[in-house]
Amino acid sequence: MIDLRLVQKTPELLAKALADRHSSQDVAVFHQLDETRRRLLGEVEALKSQRNAASTEVARLKRAGESAEHMMEELGKLSARIKELDVATEDAKLAVESWLMQTPNIPDVSVPVGRDETENPEVVRWGKGRDFDFSVREHWEIGSALGGFDFERASRLTGSRFVVMLGWAARLERALVNFFLNAHMEEGYQEIAPPYMVNRATMTGTGQLPKFEEDLFKLEGWDYFLIPTAEVPLTNMHAGEVLDEQDLPRGYCAATPCFRSEAGAYGKDTKGLIRQHQFIKVEMVRFAHPDDSFTQLENMRRHAESLLERLELPYRTIVLCTGDMGFSSAKTYDVEVWLPGQNTYREISSCSNCTDFQARRANIRFRSGSAKPAFLHTLNGSGLPTGRTMAAVLENYQQKDGSVRIPKVLVPYMGGQEVIEP
RNA sequence: GGAGAGGUAGCGAAGUUGGCCGUAACGCGCUCGACUCGAAAUCGAGUUAUCGGUUUGUCCCGAUACGUGGGUUCGAAUCCCACCCUCUCCGCCA
Numbered sequence: 262m263i264d265l266r267l268v269q270k271t272p273e274l275l276a277k278a279l280a281d282r283h284s285s286q287d288v289a290v291f292h293q294l295d296e297t298r299r300r301l302l303g304e305v306e307a308l309k310s311q312r313n314a315a316s317t318e319v320a321r322l323k324r325a326g327e328s329a330e331h332m333m334e335e336l337g338k339l340s341a342r343i344k345e346l347d348v349a350t351e352d353a354k355l356a357v358e359s360w361l362m363q364t365p366n367i368p369d370v371s372v373p374v375g376r377d378e379t380e381n382p383e384v385v386r387w388g389k390g391r392d393f394d395f396s397v398r399e400h401w402e403i404g405s406a407l408g409g410f411d412f413e414r415a416s417r418l419t420g421s422r423f424v425v426m427l428g429w430a431a432r433l434e435r436a437l438v439n440f441f442l443n444a445h446m447e448e449g450y451q452e453i454a455p456p457y458m459v460n461r462a463t464m465t466g467t468g469q470l471p472k473f474e475e476d477l478f479k480l481e482g483w484d485y486f487l488i489p490t491a492e493v494p495l496t497n498m499h500a501g502e503v504l505d506e507q508d509l510p511r512g513y514c515a516a517t518p519c520f521r522s523e524a525g526a527y528g529k530d531t532k533g534l535i536r537q538h539q540f541i542k543v544e545m546v547r548f549a550h551p552d553d554s555f556t557q558l559e560n561m562r563r564h565a566e567s568l569l570e571r572l573e574l575p576y577r578t579i580v581l582c583t584g585d586m587g588f589s590s591a592k593t594y595d596v597e598v599w600l601p602g603q604n605t606y607r608e609i610s611s612c613s614n615c616t617d618f619q620a621r622r623a624n625i626r627f628r629s630g631s632a633k634p635a636f637l638h639t640l641n642g643s644g645l646p647t648g649r650t651m652a653a654v655l656e657n658y659q660q661k662d663g664s665v666r667i668p669k670v671l672v673p674y675m676g677g678q679e680v681i682e683p
Numbered sequence: 684g685g686a687g688a689g690g691u692a693g694c695g696a697a698g699u700u701g702g703c704c705g706u707a708a709c710g711c712g713c714u715c716g717a718c719u720c721g722a723a724a725u726c727g728a729g730u731u732a733u734c735g736g737u738u739u740g741u742c743c744c745g746a747u748a749c750g751u752g753g754g755u756u757c758g759a760a761u762c763c764c765a766c767c768c769u770c771u772c773c774g775c776c777a
Contacts, residue, residue, distance in 0.1 A: 270739095302735055306746045313746090316758045320702040329757080336757035354734090503693075628693090633732095633741085 262361050262622045269295065278367040281374050281583035286364050294360055298353035305346040312339055362465075363472055366618040368583045369555070369592040375582025381595070382582070385566065388575030390599050395661045399602035400652035401533035403659050404430060407681050410534075421531070422523065422538040429681050430651070433667075434541060436674035437647045438516045441543040441568060445644060448564055450514040450545060455494035457517055458485040463497045466623030468589035468615075478520045478538075487520035491544035492641040499548065499625045506629035509637065510549040510557050514644065516541060534648035535607065542646040546639065550627070551617065554638035555592070558614040561642045562594045565610040568645055572668045574653050575599035577606055591616040598649065602656040609649045612642030 268275055268291055276288045315336055322329040373382055404410035409430030415423040426434060442452055461484050464470040469477060469489060478487040488494060495513045504511070519542050530536035545564060549557040562578065569576045581593040590613035597606035617636040620626070626634035658666045665681045672679055 265734095299735065302746080306735065309747085310745055312757080316702075319757055323702075333757045340757065634693095 262618060263364055263367060264617075264621065265357075265361065268361070275364075275367065278583075279364070281368060282365055282586065283376070283584050284365055286360070291357070291360050294353065294356045298350070298357050301346060301350040301353050305343060305350050308339060308343050308346065312336060312343060315339075359471075362622075365586075365588045366591050366615060368586060369614070369616075371555075372586070372592050373580060373582045374584075376584045377582075378585045380582045381579040381585055383577050383579050384594070385576075385578035387566065387570060387577070388573070388599070390575050390601050391657065393601065397601045397656065398659060399533065400600070400655040403602075403655045403663075403665060404534075404651070406663060407665065407683060409433075409681070420538075422536065424534065424537065424648075429675075429678070432675060433651060433654070433671070433681075434647045436671050437645075437650055438541065438543060439674050440671060441644055442514060442516055444568060444571070445512075445514040445543070445545060445564070448512070450512040453491075453495060453498070453513045453515040455488075455491060455498075455515055455517065457488055457520075458483075459488055459494055459497070460485055463493060463500070466497045466500050467493045467619050468622065469493065472588065475524045476522050478522060488517065489521045490519050490542060490641075490643075491515040491517040492546060495544060495546035496619055496625075496639050496641060497623055500623040502625060503634045504548065504625070504627045504637065506550065506627050508548075509627060510547050510553060512545065512547045514543060514545050516543045519646075534652045537648060540646055540648040543644050545642045545644045547641075548625070548627075549638045549640060551635070551638050554614050554616060554640060557638075557640055558592060558594070558612060561640055561644075562596070562612045565596050565612055565642055565644050569596065569598060569609070571670045572650070572654065573670075574650075574657055574668075576609070587611075587613060589613070589615045589618050591618065598653040600653060600656050602659075607649065607652075609653065610643040610645055613640060615639045615641070 263275065268288065272288045272292070279286050279288065315332060319329045319332055319336070322332075373380070375381065398406075401410060401412070405412070407429070409427055411425040411427060412423075415425045418425070446452060458480065461470060464477070464486050469486075477489060480486070494517075495515055498513065518539055520539055523536055523538060526536060534540070545561060547557050547561060566576065566578060576596055576598045578594055578596045581587075581590075581595060586593050593611055593613040595608050596610040596612070598609040599605075600607050616638050619639045620636040625637055625639065627637045628634045654668060654671075655665055658668065660666065663683050667675050667679050667681065
């Protein structure tokens with residue numbers, strides 16, 4: 262959520278941000294709603310002030326043993342009027358709040374203005390795809406041929422966009438989780454095992470709700486949702502808390518299943534591991550001082566990139582332009598891994614600085630000395646999803662005979678196995 | 684699922700015959716000061732947030748907030764209803 266005062270005092274700043282994002286939110290609508298809210302609030306508060314004074318007088322008269330009947334009748338009418346106005350004021354307040362909740366974060370000044378994903382500038386390019394002397398295959402062909410993926414059984418067990426992994430594939434996934442988590446622990450992240458279902462308030466804190474409910478899986482009969490990413494429980498770990506400045510920056514990481522309805526993605530990436538309803542992802546979350554958060558974003562991006570470097574997978578990194586950014590983010594880097602089977606780079610990590618947008622929603626603050634608590638900044642980044650990483654490993658490490666080499670750094674995690682053979 | 688207890692400031696904890704009890708007793712913590720070479724101990728003072736008006740100066744005025752949401756009443760921390768959460772015991776269970 263953006264700051265109410267910021268909208269009130271520098272509406273032109275927000276108007277520009279919304280235009281750059283191609284958002285349909287209209288600042289003029291906000292002004293109307295807020296003006297109504299303030300007018301009603303002023304009216305009802307004046308009446309309440311009257312009532313409070315009169316009620317005190319009633320109490321005084323009664324203590325003195327005098328009659329207060331004449332006042333009480335008048336006050337009854339006043340209270341009825343207050344009740345009506347209270348409802349109207351509450352409605353006006355909710356309207357303003359709802360507008361704010363539907364409004365995306367303001368892009369950082371360093372974010373390039375652009376229309377969509379075609380205007381995201383590249384900032385890093387690392388490594389180079391191998392030259393293959395045979396026709397490369399896509400990861401689902403390779404994985405299926407090696408007996409590791411079974412998409413048919415998964416669709417029988419559940420439906421489309423699921424996979425059953427067998428043998429080496431299941432183990433490779435476990436190897437990746439351990440490799441990633443160990444790497445993050447070395448960087449100072451604390452490993453967390455959070456709940457995979459969270460309540461509505463938690464989903465609202467990170468910005469998935471109220472706007473994106475159709476993207477989530479909701480539990481029948483409960484107001485609980487399956488997490489679409491560990492960012493949700495990790496960022497909300499400190500919801501409602503005041504952290505000590507000395508505890509910043511603080512980092513958490515977790516490997517969890519992620520559940521996404523992928524509404525609106527019909528027909529996109531229907532094959533393979535790229536777009537599933539359920540996938541495992543290791544997530545990094547940081548809580549940072551506002552003066553330090555953009556430095557922390559660079560650190561986080563480097564963490565994600567270094568994982569690919571250690572896996573010896575070529576990648577590039579782009580900055581998302583204003584038109585392509587996520588709702589809660591002020592600046593986002595996407596790291597894209599090279600998939601030779603698809604002859605393209607595909608997103609494998611997204612690292613975002615959400616500034617105080619989530620902190621304000623979830624009420625996460627920090628205190629320095631005796632100063633008033635202030636909202637801190639939250640960041641999150643993938644590090645990394647196992648499915649897309651496996652796709653990249655299979656496609657980049659495939660060999661002519663149909664076997665796949667295991668990246669050196671993963672061999673110890675695979676019990677010494679160096680090659681997956683048919 | 685059953686029975687009981689509870690939810691009040693950063694923390695602990697008073698307050699339940701409805702009305703000078705919410706800048707909320709008392710204690711801890713924190714801030715400033717005194718004492719001290721310095722510190723501890725001790726003593727003194729201070730320390731809620733949000734919204735609105737006014738200012739854009741943390742001054743002043745007003746409103747709201749005692750788990751959440753309703754209700755009764757001129758007036759609710761206090762009475763009534765529903766729900767959420769925590770703790771203890773029992774039952775069931777991976």
